[in-house]
Amino acid sequence: MKLSRQEVEHIAELAKLGLTDEEVERYQDQLSSILDYVEMLTKLDTKDARPMAHVLPVSNVMRDDHVHASFPRDEILSNAPDTADGCFRVPLVLEESNS
């Protein structure tokens, strides 16, 4: 199953990637072959398999609600390419966040 051009462009847009025409074509092929490979799984008989979100046999790993010291701000900001007023400085965000 080959991904359409629009599908690749849509994925690129979601990933905030700017692709050239030539790249779109290349990824069309590459992503399609990955999907074909994964497609093999659909041949398996999963009639008796329970849905599973995790492979590890653990659950309910939780912590108590205790506060520990946070990191020093200088250290936290030292990795940032740009800072101002104790904040991370990033390119202007025009769209409102939506969470």
Added chain:
Amino acid sequence: MAEYEAAIGLEVHAQLLTKSKMFCSCSADYAGAEPNTRVCPVCLGMPGMLPVINRKAVEFTIMTGMALHCQIPAHTKWDRKNYPYPDLPKGYQISQYDLPLAINGYLAFDVEGERKRVGIRRVHLEEDTGRLYHVEEASLVDFNRSGVPLMEIVSEPDIRSPEEAREYLVQLRMILRYLGVSTADMEAGAFRCDANISVRRQGEEVLGVPVEVKNMNSFRAVKLALEYELVRQSVLLTRGEPIERETRGWVSSENRTVSQRSKEEAHDYRYFPEPDLPPLEVAPAWVAEIGERIPELPEAKRQRFVRDYELSAYDAGVLTADRDIAGFYEQAVEIGTVGETEITPKVISNWVTGELFRLMKEENAGIESVNFSPTALVGLIRLVQQGLINANAGKSVLDEMFRTGQSPEQIVEAKGLAQISEVHALASVIRQVLDDNPKPVREYLEGKKQALGFLVGQVMRATRGKANPKVVNRLLQEALRERS
């Protein structure tokens, strides 16, 4: 517009009152903190860091689900919601997609004289984002809020009017506060509401095209924004114009909603299971244990106040709107039942909802900052009921109690408002009169009520007419009751 009706669904995000964040041990109390001083590699999304679930946040969410009559499924898991803005540094938000902590509940309440029941589709847990400050040419990011536990409560589109929407929010906020799971303070951003509203001709079965409304920062804003949308969409339908499926923001300064032309792709969240977090198995015993911690909820308390204290539904509603006020009132009621003069729950209710609320409103104070006890309030009411001070003096004494925290007796004495010392003097005169007149006392106690007149006359004579006959009458009756 009567021929059109709205179908409104509300999404509420409430910050949970945990001490630490959702997936790390940074303090969740970011109010007033310097930017980026409540952060660590986990809530900054540094590579290789692993989140660990805050048990309290999970319990608060289950508790909320139970208070909203939800089912608590035995299996629940976490998912990543892709999110392309810099206020979440991981590039995704940890949330819950197909297996939320609570599902299929409802919230029932009275609105405009009718019983209303709004379905709760789901309650799930996720993490809050950081905050963005826009400056010239750039945005500044403060991650103190990033990772604060955020509970999302999604209603069914069962709400039919802006007024119902407002009342739903009022009731929901009250429940969250009773449970102690959130401050639910809208101005502080601890309680946020988005709405989906569609409009259809009354009686039509099919829902109209839903429009999402955001940026409503108060209950009033929610009501106004929905009223605006109801009119806007009805007008479009009347003209036969299409309603666009879109997100609109409420602009309070202009009293209208405006289209937020966000790219279609932004809504393609591509949820997938969070591989860093193992699933949760919610055992029935755990649910039962959480259920034990649910206090009496406002609705039940209100009904009990009406039933046990014979209050009007309105007074009971006002008194139970805040858990601490209800507690203050109930303590006062209990104290009112003991002592020489019984103070009825109704009388106490009148003082609390009348004078005390007036003072609290004037000073913009909550019950927690009222610096006198329920005992002191009952003490004051008793002074008024016994006729030692009149109702007006009572109000000014309450004023003074509110301001100074002094006891009503101290204030009355200091202001010379009444004859407290005279009462003490009267008490001994009365005792003398009763001792000196055993026959009328016996007659009175045997049921000859007119004997009281003789005794009052004796007391008035002993005080040379200076005593207040009403007070004498009351004190005499009390003293006689003690001898019965």
